[in-house]
Amino acid sequence: MDTLPPFATHRVENQPPPFAPRDLWRDDVALREAVSREGGDGHAEALARYGALAGDEIYRLSFDAHRDKPRLRSHDAQGHRIDLVEFHPNYHAIMRAAIEYGVAGLSWHDPRPGSHVARAALSYLHHQVEPGTSCPLTMTHAAAPVLHHAPALAEWARKAATPSYDGRDVGFGDKAGLTLGMGMTEKQGGSDVRANQTVATLLSGDEYELVGHKWFFSAPMSDGFLVLAQAPGGLSCFLMPRWHPHGGKNALRLMRLKDKLGDWSNASSEVEFQGAWAQRIGDEGRGVATIIEMVMLTRLDCMLGSAGEMRMALGQAMHHARHRRSFGKPLLDHALMRNVLADLALEAEAAIQFAIRVAGAVDRAGGDAGEAAFARIATAIGKYWVCKRAPAFVNEAQECLGGAGYVEESILPRLYRQAPLNSIWEGSGNIQCLDVLRALAREPQTAAALLTELESAAGRNAAFDAWLDPLRAVLSGQTPVVEAQARAWTERLALALQAATLLRAGSPLAPAFCASRLGGQHGLAFGTLPEGLDFDLVLQRVLPA
Structure with a gap:
């Protein structure tokens, strides 16, 4: 005790050093073996770079991204409806890094053998340190091939696969890359999506107007959403963008954000469609x-x-x-x-x-x-x-x-x-x-x-x-x-x-x-x-x- 500085009551001993930085790819022999066995060796260099980044910078950024939860701003200071979700800047930094490295789109923008394996490994590495952003990253990756069922949405599919992140609340045409969300669950149905009540009314061609709600609506700041609604021919699948293709916000209203047990960095919401524009994907009645x-x-x-x-x-x-x-x-x-x-x-x-x-x-x-x-x-x-x-x-x-x-x-x-x-x-x-x-x-x-x-x-x-x-x-x-x-x-x-x-x-x-x-x-x-x-x-x- 005589060697301690004034007012110090004890030495800090027997505490482990900080966990990070660590190279999550180099440290994980099981992952490297599995990727090699399943044909992903061609992407090993990119995986190594992302494993080092995830175990260092993204790990550090993730703490504030979780502590400062997303906030809903339904209106601006002048009373205009804006339906905007604000995130901590670290959220956007993490999303940008993940998308640029291919967590959301590698399978589609680099479709050589092993790309799905490498993209899976990227998702696994990312989720270890920032699982909240995994939600929009996963949905963007998974929605891209569905868009190919509608030839008119080919540019949406291309932009969803593009390794470019733009977190601004602007229309489809103003962005090089996009993120995609999903809305299936309604209050009365849960997993039974055939009980959905949202109504899709035909406007012309494959264009519809949606009126209804979603009880769980994931990643509401995405640029577009795959949703299920009841068309005249039965439950059908639609792409509903945040912005109307002819200008202005689409009639998608964010009612509130979910107060969740976890997944704090990611926003989940309840929404209403008040005549929202949407484009059908696939045939009517074939939504599921x-x-x-x-x-x-x-x-x-x-x-x-x-x-x-x-x-x-x-x-x-x-x-x-x-x-x-x-x-x-x-x-x-x-x-x-x-x-x-x-x-x-x-x-x-x-x-x-x-x-x-x-x-x-x-x-x-x-x-x-x-x-x-x-x-x-x-x-x-x-x-x-x-x-x-x-x-x-x-x-x-x-x-x-x-x-x-x-x-x-x-x-x-x-x-x-x-x-x-x-x-x-x-x-x-x-x-x-x-x-x-x-x-x-x-x-x-x-x-x-x-x-x-x-x-x-x-x-x-x-x-x-x-x-x-x-x-x-x-x-x-x-x-x-x-x-x-x-x-x-x-x-x-x-x-x-x-x-x-x-x-x-x-x-x-x-x-x-x-x-x-x-x-x-x-x-x-x-x-x-x-x-x-x-x-x-x-x-x-x-x-x-």
Whole structure:
């Protein structure tokens, strides 16, 4: 104490250094392996640049982007209706960096083999540090191919894919690049979009006028929105721009912003359409079939986002455990802490390896019917399971930090608030599991694709082979699955697909994953791995010193 300066009561000791800056691409061996395996090596240099940027500048910018929530300005000082959402400047800086690097449009503006894989990796890297902006980035990426169903919207599709961000509230013609949002949910319907009441009245050609509302309207400052409304021929899909194509604001009214659990940097809203101009995409009555391509791509990003949250939470826990000492030694040297961290590492690696496998199937779907069928059903399976695992995972990582993981100086409270979102957004767990049943019943090619995928890993692990036996009967149609058991079978399929991905990749973590997740050697909580597993082998893949 004699060496302390006046009025100092103590030395600050036994605290870990700041987590950032870190290179999120270089640090993530599982991601790099998966991207290479699925054909994304041609984009490795760009991914390396964005991984370094995300783990440094974007990480720093994200804190203020979340603390200063978006604000709705319905009118200006003179009383004019403006329907404007104001964001912290960091939000726009993050959006600009993400779009310029291709998080929203790489698949479309650079459509060579592996582009979907690389874009998925970019989304995963971005979501680790700033999940709020992932919402408009994901919707812009997913909406672009839907616009191609309307030849008159080709310029919209091109601008949505362009790596240029312009956050100004101006019309389509004044921007080089665009962002896109979506509005499907209404008060009375929720997931049952066929109960939508918004009315679309034909003006001429493919132009309509919309009157109605949306209960959840994502990213309301986007330049245009894909929405569902009831046309004379039934539920139909429309592009509704913020600005009327003939000048002036469109008749879209922002009623209020949602006061959400998390996702604070992103605005979600309730809106009314008071005769808003819109252009139909696809045929009348085919709205769900038209917009489903967007939904499938956003569901993949839900999986990638949850995997990203797991990865960041694991990195924070590992960093803390490496530097913090307890009872005379680093936390990382305590056997039970090593079990917890190794268990989390197994979960995180299985999540991203599987998600990138699905992205690879999306990349090859255009020329391979089997991959298209696999992408179709594996997206629903992965969206259900990976997103379900994230909240408990992030909470376990918080516990590794103790109280430090519960205060806002850490990124973990933000991740914990964010973690439930992906399991709710774009169809909750029940919707995903019912979709799996529907695909197996109506699209036999999806069952065949799953069986081919799983059989390709057979014979490599006894626990996997035993797990696969009852799935063969389900996928061949011998064992029917009733609705009440949809979650149980979807979970079983998800674990089998994760294990198959690890086994086929030759991952050194595959035996431990199979023993714990498939072999019955695991409890209900994380940190219950069986004796005999090589924790060093698992942990050395998590975070370089």
